[in-house]
Amino acid sequence: MNALALQNQLALKLGCNPAGATVLQHRYMAYPLSVSPVFRLEEGTESASQRAYLYRMNTSPGLLAGDTIGISLRLAAGSQLYLADQSATKVHTMPQRETVADVNYSIDIGEQATLEFLPEPLILFTDAALVQKTEITIHSTAGLSLGEIVLPGRLARGERYQFRHYRSRLRVRDPEGQVWFAEAMNLLGKENRFADSPLFASGLVLGSLILILPEAIATPTTLTALASEIDALTEVSHAAVSLASSPLPGGRGLFIRAISTTTRDLQSCFKAALNCVRKLQNQAPLPYSL
Template identity: 30%
Template sequence: MFDATAPMPVLQRSAGSAHVVMGPRGLVDLAQSGSAKAMLPRIAQGLPQIVFLNTSGGLASGDRLSFAATLRAGTRALATTQTAERAYRAEGDPAQARVGLAVGENGWLDWLPQETILFDGARLQRETVVDLAPGAGCLLLETVVLGRLAMGEHPRRLHLRDRRMVRQAGRIVHHDAMALDDAALPRLDRPALLGGARALATLAMIAPQAPDLLAPARAALDEPGVTGAASAPPGRLVIRLLARDDWPLRRQIHRLLTVLRPDPLPRVWQV
């Protein structure tokens, strides 16, 4: 018979950390532990690629995941994830995820992870911090999908705290944050919020030449089923996208990336 007085079992939690250091001539150092892995596939053309992977299959209550990449002076590279990250139902503490990226002087990093899927009851706290040296630049992508849309899922409970910050020479030049909770979910269909969208993405380029790409980026915002807008504060280009389904959103992101960067898309992406 079930004993209601028995203590609850201690559930196993995943923890992982992966850190890649690259120089102009390739890999300098690689450290990885737990569920976090990093791979460097052979690339015939385009930027060298770093592919991060969470082998635990997703994030649940109390999990901890850390990805980091350091590019030395004059190094250019692309970093991505092998597959979509999944945040599952969590009854206890939120899962913790951190991305730390550092780009040396006159270097460049494309941080283009695949989407994050939030399941019903997910609890996730994530922080992405990019440190740029003088003369360095970056292109950042973040995509969030509320439930598996093909399965008709719509989260009813959710806790998300997601923050992205870029510093250049120690000064904050870009800061973007999003918070979702149970109280906010019923209001997301309002026009001032998501307007019925269940997939959203932000692209941000931080570089002196970024505002010059505003007109081409706006011209590329033509995917049916996707609402997008672009702005160009000094030294930045910021594009925000909303869609009811993630596939049109993915196609729109692909089209924008071909405008914003000359190199091929990550090999692990499904196009």
């Protein structure tokens, strides 16, 4: 088996063909994960011949006790990918306290490549436990927009903070292996003493967004302007969302935490933030269909 696919249910490598279009160079899929064919949504723009769009699909009912999911993404020099989910990821009830589900991401973004990945929400059912690890290697000339939305229960059923825990660890390295950003989160459910506090209760939909810019455009002036533009998103069109941003170490981008009263509003806000990054690079905004 190819080393890229080893222990992964989904392994993708993308690169550019001679015409400059991003194409799949390698694709390995195993149950329960698969991806759609590559499609392009930016007709009539310069990016139309470059960026690939893919949907990730999960044919299982969700994550169950003992599941281990591995996902590998490799973007070669100059490639551009927008990756989305077909549906939310349900983390099901795990009655035995020693059981968890594991999700592991390995992402490598090459020279002048760009990855935009805004997954659908994680839904943490009663007694669910999830551990997620994300390892990212990114070139100084590359860009990354990576989002996450977490629902602390099946909110439509009145279920909230009845899961056991969600633990997430993310590390970003340069190609030489030097870690320049790390983030860890331990979100408790039943044992969360702050679940009914005004901070958590005011917005049950939790989100984070990492925006890493190519080094050449990540100036202090640019980051200040980008942060102001993203902060302004909540004033009118995304009033259901509260967010705060801070510069990443080394001044390469922004780290954003957000809460919202609705999933739709937070997703819309994150896509608007991604469009702010695209505008910085004179690229077309996300197609309306997304």
